[in-house]
Amino acid sequence: MSYDNNNIFAKILREEIPCKKIYEDKYVLSFYDINPQKKIHALVIPKGKYIDLDDFISNASTDEITGLLTGIKIVAKKLNISTENGKGYRALTNVGENGGQEVPHLHFHLFGGEKIGKMVE
Numbered sequence: 688m689s690y691d692n693n694n695i696f697a698k699i700l701r702e703e704i705p706c707k708k709i710y711e712d713k714y715v716l717s718f719y720d721i722n723p724q725k726k727i728h729a730l731v732i733p734k735g736k737y738i739d740l741d742d743f744i745s746n747a748s749t750d751e752i753t754g755l756l757t758g759i760k761i762v763a764k765k766l767n768i769s770t771e772n773g774k775g776y777r778a779l780t781n782v783g784e785n786g787g788q789e790v791p792h793l794h795f796h797l798f799g800g801e802k803i804g805k806m807v808e
């Protein structure tokens with residue numbers, strides 16, 4: 688499967704559609720999920736064109752991998768849900784059909800602000 692340039696997150700990255708931005712740097716963009724599942728529900732996406740975690744691990748540079756993980760940490764802290772300044776959070780990424788991935792651009796969900804509960808329904 689090749690990367691779909693018309694997926695919704697690609698459009699957000701190109702600023703063709705708006706988002707409620709939380710954070711941005713050279714490697715990542717973070718914004719609020721449009722349909723929050725928990726009190727705090729943020730998304731963190733790499734700026735590079737990666738379909739999912741498998742694609743990212745296979746093809747991203749070391750700087751991009753470090754950038755994405757660092758971005759998650761920065762966003763968690765910014766939202767006061769990190770263990771440094773809050774009560775923790777869940778980072779989750781869905782991969783492919785069985786993983787339940789809907790948008791084919793790698794994204795990490797960050798859930799926080801309350802107990803997240805059962806890991807898998």
Ligand code: AMP
Binds near residue numbers: 722730787791
């Ligand atoms: P997934 O099922 O892991 O692919 O998650 C896709 C997520 O993207 C869902 O939680 C959606 O609510 C969210 N989403 C879809 N469109 C937008 C949008 N325009 N802005 C913010 N979040 C979105």
